[in-house]
Amino acid sequence: SIAMGTDTLSEAPCFPFGAGEKGRSADDKWLLGGKGANLAEMSAIGLSVPPGFTLTTECCREYCSNWNGELPPSLWSEVTAQLKVVESKMDCDFGSDSNPLLLSVRSGAAISMPGMMDTVLNLGMNDVVVEALSAKTGNARFAWDSYRRFLEMFGNVVLEISRSEFEEELDNIKFEKGYFEDNELQVDDLKTVVSAFKEVYVKNKLSFPDDVYEQLRLAIGAVFGGWNGDRAIKYREVENIRNLLGTAVNVQSMVFGNMGQTSGTGVCFTRDPNNGKDELFGEFLIDAQGEDVVAGIRTPQPISELETAMPEVYAEFKMNTEILEKHYGDMQDIEFTIQEGKLFMLQTRNGKRGGEAAVKMAVDFVEEGLIDKKEAINKVLPEHLDQLLHPSFSDTESATYKNAVVASGLPASPGAAVGEICFTNEDVVTKSEKGIPCVLVRDETSPDDVAGMYASEGILTARGGMTSHAAVVARGWGRPCICGCSDIKIDEAAGTLTITKEDGSTVVMKAGDCISLNGNTGEIMAEKMGVSPPAMKGDLEQFMEWVDEIKEIDVLANADTPDDAAEARKNGAVGIGLVRTEHMFFEPERIGQVRQLILSKSEAQTKEALDNLLPYQRSDFEGIFKAMDGYPVTIRLLDPPLHEFLPGLEDEEVLQKLSSQMSMTVTELVEEIKSAAEVNPMLGLRGCRLGITRPEIIEMQVRGIIEAALNAIDNGVDAIPDIMIPLVGKVQEFRDQAKLVRATADKVFEETGKTCKYRVGTMIEIPRAALTAHEIAKEADFFSFGSNDLTQMTFGYSRDDVGTFIPEYKRKGILLDDPFVTVDVEGVGQLIKSTVKNGREVKPDLKIGVCGEHGGDPRSVEFFSNDAGLSYVSCSPFRVPIARLAAAHAATKKKG
Amino acid sequence: SIAMGTDTLSEAPCFPFGAGEKGRSADDKWLLGGKGANLAEMSAIGLSVPPGFTLTTECCREYCSNWNGELPPSLWSEVTAQLKVVESKMDCDFGSDSNPLLLSVRSGAAISMPGMMDTVLNLGMNDVVVEALSAKTGNARFAWDSYRRFLEMFGNVVLEISRSEFEEELDNIKFEKGYFEDNELQVDDLKTVVSAFKEVYVKNKLSFPDDVYEQLRLAIGAVFGGWNGDRAIKYREVENIRNLLGTAVNVQSMVFGNMGQTSGTGVCFTRDPNNGKDELFGEFLIDAQGEDVVAGIRTPQPISELETAMPEVYAEFKMNTEILEKHYGDMQDIEFTIQEGKLFMLQTRNGKRGGEAAVKMAVDFVEEGLIDKKEAINKVLPEHLDQLLHPSFSDTESATYKNAVVASGLPASPGAAVGEICFTNEDVVTKSEKGIPCVLVRDETSPDDVAGMYASEGILTARGGMTSHAAVVARGWGRPCICGCSDIKIDEAAGTLTITKEDGSTVVMKAGDCISLNGNTGEIMAEKMGVSPPAMKGDLEQFMEWVDEIKEIDVLANADTPDDAAEARKNGAVGIGLVRTEHMFFEPERIGQVRQLILSKSEAQTKEALDNLLPYQRSDFEGIFKAMDGYPVTIRLLDPPLHEFLPGLEDEEVLQKLSSQMSMTVTELVEEIKSAAEVNPMLGLRGCRLGITRPEIIEMQVRGIIEAALNAIDNGVDAIPDIMIPLVGKVQEFRDQAKLVRATADKVFEETGKTCKYRVGTMIEIPRAALTAHEIAKEADFFSFGSNDLTQMTFGYSRDDVGTFIPEYKRKGILLDDPFVTVDVEGVGQLIKSTVKNGREVKPDLKIGVCGEHGGDPRSVEFFSNDAGLSYVSCSPFRVPIARLAAAHAATKKKG
Ligand SMILES: [Mg+2]
Ligand SMILES: [Mg+2]
Numbered sequence A, B: 001s002i003a004m005g006t007d008t009l010s011e012a013p014c015f016p017f018g019a020g021e022k023g024r025s026a027d028d029k030w031l032l033g034g035k036g037a038n039l040a041e042m043s044a045i046g047l048s049v050p051p052g053f054t055l056t057t058e059c060c061r062e063y064c065s066n067w068n069g070e071l072p073p074s075l076w077s078e079v080t081a082q083l084k085v086v087e088s089k090m091d092c093d094f095g096s097d098s099n100p101l102l103l104s105v106r107s108g109a110a111i112s113m114p115g116m117m118d119t120v121l122n123l124g125m126n127d128v129v130v131e132a133l134s135a136k137t138g139n140a141r142f143a144w145d146s147y148r149r150f151l152e153m154f155g156n157v158v159l160e161i162s163r164s165e166f167e168e169e170l171d172n173i174k175f176e177k178g179y180f181e182d183n184e185l186q187v188d189d190l191k192t193v194v195s196a197f198k199e200v201y202v203k204n205k206l207s208f209p210d211d212v213y214e215q216l217r218l219a220i221g222a223v224f225g226g227w228n229g230d231r232a233i234k235y236r237e238v239e240n241i242r243n244l245l246g247t248a249v250n251v252q253s254m255v256f257g258n259m260g261q262t263s264g265t266g267v268c269f270t271r272d273p274n275n276g277k278d279e280l281f282g283e284f285l286i287d288a289q290g291e292d293v294v295a296g297i298r299t300p301q302p303i304s305e306l307e308t309a310m311p312e313v314y315a316e317f318k319m320n321t322e323i324l325e326k327h328y329g330d331m332q333d334i335e336f337t338i339q340e341g342k343l344f345m346l347q348t349r350n351g352k353r354g355g356e357a358a359v360k361m362a363v364d365f366v367e368e369g370l371i372d373k374k375e376a377i378n379k380v381l382p383e384h385l386d387q388l389l390h391p392s393f394s395d396t397e398s399a400t401y402k403n404a405v406v407a408s409g410l411p412a413s414p415g416a417a418v419g420e421i422c423f424t425n426e427d428v429v430t431k432s433e434k435g436i437p438c439v440l441v442r443d444e445t446s447p448d449d450v451a452g453m454y455a456s457e458g459i460l461t462a463r464g465g466m467t468s469h470a471a472v473v474a475r476g477w478g479r480p481c482i483c484g485c486s487d488i489k490i491d492e493a494a495g496t497l498t499i500t501k502e503d504g505s506t507v508v509m510k511a512g513d514c515i516s517l518n519g520n521t522g523e524i525m526a527e528k529m530g531v532s533p534p535a536m537k538g539d540l541e542q543f544m545e546w547v548d549e550i551k552e553i554d555v556l557a558n559a560d561t562p563d564d565a566a567e568a569r570k571n572g573a574v575g576i577g578l579v580r581t582e583h584m585f586f587e588p589e590r591i592g593q594v595r596q597l598i599l600s601k602s603e604a605q606t607k608e609a610l611d612n613l614l615p616y617q618r619s620d621f622e623g624i625f626k627a628m629d630g631y632p633v634t635i636r637l638l639d640p641p642l643h644e645f646l647p648g649l650e651d652e653e654v655l656q657k658l659s660s661q662m663s664m665t666v667t668e669l670v671e672e673i674k675s676a677a678e679v680n681p682m683l684g685l686r687g688c689r690l691g692i693t694r695p696e697i698i699e700m701q702v703r704g705i706i707e708a709a710l711n712a713i714d715n716g717v718d719a720i721p722d723i724m725i726p727l728v729g730k731v732q733e734f735r736d737q738a739k740l741v742r743a744t745a746d747k748v749f750e751e752t753g754k755t756c757k758y759r760v761g762t763m764i765e766i767p768r769a770a771l772t773a774h775e776i777a778k779e780a781d782f783f784s785f786g787s788n789d790l791t792q793m794t795f796g797y798s799r800d801d802v803g804t805f806i807p808e809y810k811r812k813g814i815l816l817d818d819p820f821v822t823v824d825v826e827g828v829g830q831l832i833k834s835t836v837k838n839g840r841e842v843k844p845d846l847k848i849g850v851c852g853e854h855g856g857d858p859r860s861v862e863f864f865s866n867d868a869g870l871s872y873v874s875c876s877p878f879r880v881p882i883a884r885l886a887a888a889h890a891a892t893k894k895k896g
Helices: A026-044 A057-065 A073-090 A127-137 A140-157 A163-177 A187-203 A212-226 A230-238 A290-295 A303-309 A311-328 A355-367 A373-379 A382-389 A399-404 A425-433 A447-455 A469-477 A538-550 A562-570 A581-585 A588-599 A603-627 A652-661 A666-676 A688-693 A695-714 A731-752 A767-771 A773-777 A787-795 A806-811 A828-842 A858-867 A877-895 B026-044 B057-065 B073-090 B127-137 B140-157 B163-177 B187-203 B212-226 B230-238 B290-295 B303-309 B311-328 B355-367 B373-379 B382-389 B399-404 B425-433 B447-455 B469-477 B538-550 B562-570 B581-585 B588-599 B603-627 B652-661 B666-676 B688-693 B695-714 B731-752 B767-771 B773-777 B787-795 B806-811 B828-842 B858-867 B877-895
Strands: A014-017 A052-055 A103-108 A119-123 A248-253 A264-269 A281-286 A332-339 A342-350 A405-408 A410-413 A416-422 A438-442 A458-461 A481-483 A488-491 A496-500 A506-510 A514-518 A523-525 A554-558 A576-580 A632-636 A720-725 A759-764 A782-785 A847-850 A872-875 B014-017 B052-055 B103-108 B119-123 B248-253 B264-269 B281-286 B332-339 B342-350 B405-408 B410-413 B416-422 B438-442 B458-461 B481-483 B488-491 B496-500 B506-510 B514-518 B523-525 B554-558 B576-580 B632-636 B720-725 B759-764 B782-785 B847-850 B872-875
Touching (some): A014 A026, A014 A073, A026 A057, A026 A103, A026 A248, A026 A342, A052 A073, A052 A103, A057 A212, A057 A248, A073 A248, A103 A212, A119 A140, A127 A140, A140 A187, A212 A248, A311 A342, A355 A373, A355 A382, A355 A538, A373 A538, A373 A877, A382 A877, A399 A405, A410 A469, A416 A425, A416 A458, A425 A438, A425 A447, A438 A447, A458 A469, A458 A514, A469 A481, A469 A877, A481 A514, A538 A877, A554 A562, A562 A603, A576 A581, A576 A603, A576 A872, A581 A588, A581 A603, A588 A652, A588 A666, A603 A632, A603 A695, A603 A720, A652 A666, A688 A731, A695 A720, A695 A731, A720 A731, A720 A782, A731 A759, A731 A773, A759 A773, A767 A787, A767 A828, A767 B787, A773 A828, A787 A828, A828 A847, A828 B767, A858 A872, A858 A877, A872 A877, B014 B026, B014 B073, B026 B052, B026 B057, B026 B103, B026 B248, B026 B342, B052 B103, B057 B212, B057 B248, B073 B212, B073 B248, B103 B212, B119 B212, B140 B187, B140 B212, B281 B303, B303 B311, B311 B332, B311 B342, B355 B373, B373 B877, B382 B877, B410 B469, B416 B425, B438 B447, B438 B514, B447 B469, B469 B481, B469 B877, B481 B514, B538 B877, B554 B877, B562 B877, B576 B603, B576 B872, B581 B588, B588 B603, B588 B652, B603 B695, B603 B720, B652 B666, B688 B695, B695 B720, B720 B782, B731 B759, B731 B773, B759 B767, B759 B773, B767 B773, B767 B787, B767 B828, B773 B782, B782 B828, B828 B858, B858 B872, B858 B877, B872 B877
Parallel strands (some): A438 A458, A554 A576, A576 A632, A632 A720, A720 A759, A759 A782, A847 A872, B416 B438, B438 B458, B458 B481, B554 B872, B576 B632, B720 B759, B782 B847
Antiparallel strands (some): A052 A248, A103 A119, A264 A281, A264 A332, A332 A342, A410 A481, A416 A514, A488 A496, A496 A506, A514 A523, B014 B052, B052 B248, B103 B119, B264 B332, B405 B523, B410 B481, B416 B514, B488 B496
């Protein structure tokens, strides 16, 4: 074998850690790996970490490329030198027959690669050492159990013997003894296991090295070599991990919490992760190892009792928690072990927390001077706010909850919903009027169902994706919703819902039965579960103030009614980015007029319908202006295909009534409805195409807007109407519609002798509009990206139909994100950026926003704010706080 | 009034024309206007044009802007000087009481503005001159008729008296006399008319100037002034005419063909415009004016008889035609007048011609040395080839034809079709097998109708636009087709077709009645009309050789069968740009297997269907490779939504059969068919989305392609398969499918021990693909624009649904061209250009073509060739010659 030096390394090959070691900075991940850097950092701030050392990632690179799979002598002598230091710190000796030191050898790359970690524990064990350990600890069972575990890990990680070969031997012995659990094994049984495990080595024609240094040398080499194994290469390929030098190797002394009444082990959060209170939250076990805590055989004690049990240890531990919080500026999740009265910190990391806790701690940390506002903002995640803003199930980790889950679908809108099953719109409306909470269960929803959806606690559909009608409407109203649950089958006629569980068994539920939906996870429970209400507190208000100070982009809301608008203001929206005027058309007393308008064959019928609709529109608009006093209200003119407003062909009563209203026969009406159907309605007669072919509708809408604004102004409201033309693809379309809008406004001004300011802008939602933005910007007062439609057309995806292939696309990694949830930066984002650039070249101050679903998605908000440079995002009222937070996150990211 | 000079002009104010005048070049349109330049040019080449002079457009500009609406003295003295020259040439005097000269005064801008022409004829007439003219010509009726016409034109054009005031007077006199036609008016009647017309002037408080110079001065001023009239400004605005200086004024001596037996008038083409033969084609009348020829009261003589009637005039005329053809390098359409034995050429222009004539003349002109090949190519228009390549109705100008027209629709595919009405696919197939020509009449067609469409002479639909299924398929097969004829109503059950004529009356036709369709015009005749077959001649072959020499872009064809491929080769396609593999699936013996494949719930059923389909695919591909020996064959993998292949829900027999084939109940089958339906199928599960979710179909298709290629090669055929992945939007989709294609090919190579070359490329038809072309180009061997889908998605138009708004868009000028017919250069073209640029940056030699309908549209071909720099266009076999011609036109345009 060739001996090679370590002179090709840019840094030292080994770095020590443990109490008293200065360590390196946490930024040295690339050299020490994530775990090594963390251990070095804890050492550096003075915590007692079990001592050890890290072999760098550079060594791994050289091992794989230049050292021919050998550790060069210069490196090995460095390793043995470091080991000497560890021995003296731990006051015991590696391979000793009286006071032995055991080591762990672990891989650790700069990027966390879950499931790819190579770990060998208890290294330094042999037939002599096991007896020494047994004698030293007075615990022969522990010593022999450690030995058999080591034999298995070493054989598997270092010599690549299949784990199953060891497991088989263990199972045979347990079977012979009639044992079911590992912990039933006695000392003699464990000795038999050790012999059997050694036989496994022999069967594989491999020898187990009794020499503990040989164990160490082989283990280090195996971890380095594993970096270039097929499995690791494949893993990095799939996860797209590139540009790493290799893995580091951490050699660390083992500590044992099971060495009597002065030893122990525990886990602890530095604050309460549920409510954020500044008190330790954790538990410990005396004379136990970490796995005993997890196994749940003994009940751990609360951390507060450690103060009584081991006052000095507790004092050190408490101080450590303060040091760590100060150092990391965050609540920590800590693992620790006490070996014979000495405290060792095994691991610390930022602790996971609930929404309420996240906000409280962020505010507290600032007040305690631990972090600044910018850092505080980054401690609260969108999920945290989402939890805070929706009711949630009380304890989703409990067995009660888990056992209650019967099926799951797509988590389309968050929150917890509990109510009686209703299969029809009418059923929900009737019951909810009596105060009975209901869950609407449908194959899929349509605009006809909106009254029922609004009145429901939550919505469950068998079909449709994250952006189906049900999902979009539910999110808009903050209703929990589970979509596309293929495990359910609805028989509306029979009034039954059949749920097929994972094991193939079925649950049949009837209308009126209680059902619970977890919109955060998509889980469905066939019973009434307990829920906790949303917690709104002073801390949240304080926090959101900081959010608004820091963010650089405005957050507006999409709202269709005065109520929605009021909700939006409450959530901090500084205007309405989208009023979908057509949503106002679906209410029962209006839909008949809308249908008359669509089917009308005479000017008189058209005029009558328009005259009847005008007051509704006007009063809706007036209410919205009032709720948004002083903030802009962006009103989109009629957008969806008209035939969406026509009744279904099965509803004979409605058909009968409508046909007599229209003075036609039912047959004629059915023909009309059929002939209005389109092959691809998404790409058909809608948006400004409607406005151009049916200008009288636009005239009515604009009249409603302008009259409402004038009325509002008369009542002292500062009404700011922005009129928005949908689905423009050519500047000529915008020109036609803008001219009609302005002429209509002028007519109202002339009639009333009053005037008001208003702007006329356009949606950018057709790829062609984005491509010709420089032309459209010359004539439009503002742009608003309709990112849903823009995504549909840029991808050629119908969001109603993607359910058939998007799951497969995600499975195959063709799509990483659903482009209807997170904006596709590469494609759609390109159009957005060029639109902004070209639009602002023509009008440097052009107001440009986005009013698609993406306006409420944090990663999309970052793109809109930092990369696209938009003026605002607009999302559903319930998402406004999250969008504000995401905007603040984006701003801090941008500032670096 | 202010006297101003002409020193602000850059050129002389007046230019003379007429025999002996050198004139200026024809390029002086901007200064002399179109008409003036033409007269100058005819003069310059030595033809006897009635002498006169042109006042330049610069004068008009000055008249309107600086001269305050007056002719400055310096200009007027120039006019009188020029007039002197004309008097001497014509040997008569302006305003003379014995031998008077009459003038015409006409406007004429650089750009032709039909309907905006100001014309005053017979100027120089008054009570004295009329008597002199009467005496000189011996034709008092003519003299007085000329006078009354002059009074009307002068009053209207110069003094802006409404024409209706004169017409009313004329009608009164005719009524009193009991006349119906103007030509019943006698000399005395005409004198009464003249008096009455003079009274009109008085009534309008305007005076008719007896002074002929005053007449001239006022007429010139009026023409100049008219340029800035409201009507003219509006006209230029609407027609988007800009950057013109003004109109020129042409003052020309009147000549009269009605001055006895030595006078006459006629029109003549220099060659036969119907067949291109090199012999004069025209007619003349002795002692007549131009309008007499048009009025049709006397029957004109063929031009050949002029040789006998006036040998010298004929000789000069014949010489003139040769001079003109040589000068213009084209067949001329000439108007001439003979005044007392002297020939005057009034007008010449390039003559309109039929397709056969266009090709023959182009070839003859080159052979005669008149023009070069490049010029010859520009003499033949796409419409000419189109006529040549489809049968056409014999005489569409005849009253017989015009009276037979009962309705009209969109001219979706050219040619003449005559046959018996069939309302069903089956009816067409059955009858056509018996040799009965049929026309398929349907509300709209679907893929189920293709067999009937193929077997029909032509197709008529009540619904659908220029790119509906019927239109696209019909053009592909060269079947005449009329679409979207809203005047027809089909009652399939009753077997009747009801046509509502323009006057509101109806014609009811039955299945089996004869109907004729003119696919060039959209006209429908409720009877059997005579047709002429397509004329293919040696001249055409010669001409197309030149076309291929000059064009710079390849022309391939879209073809789905070996027959189509053979047709494509015959028409000069150098490869297949698109094989739509799914079209092979619709044949009756295959569709059942396709349906089984779609509905299959078990691997066994799937495998059976695929095994059954493979031989069909393989033999189709093999036939196409054979037909295309040595040329590339681009095969697109399965593209359309699968549910297109499923039967309709009304066809119980098919449902019955299929359900037993699939071992389901009919109810289950109906459920399956319903659940396969999509909201927007165009944007749903199709293209590579199918290939990714149902890879087994792609494996079968690729196996078919590769096995076919290997078989073909074994049989000595040079098979060049290009495999094309449809509907790619992300490079990851392409990667997935390309990998599958290559793995399948490798498997076949391994099984057979043979190999062949093949390429794997992609359609660019999703905007996102265009936006990420730089990524896709790294992995794809070629690109082919699917310009139909790209247009659909860039505009957000469903081509099945645009019929509801495109007509209105065209009416309002929002769309000038149908973007599915002529590529939208501004929007879609932008994506195409950036794709080519980005793709070729990655792979400089990347083969990029287009296989949408646009590949056969001349203006689109110019864009693809000259602006986008594509490698090829691909269109339906019948359009190949037209695309080749368009490509040659583009090349000559590019070369300048
Ligand atoms: Mg939209
Ligand atoms: Mg396509």
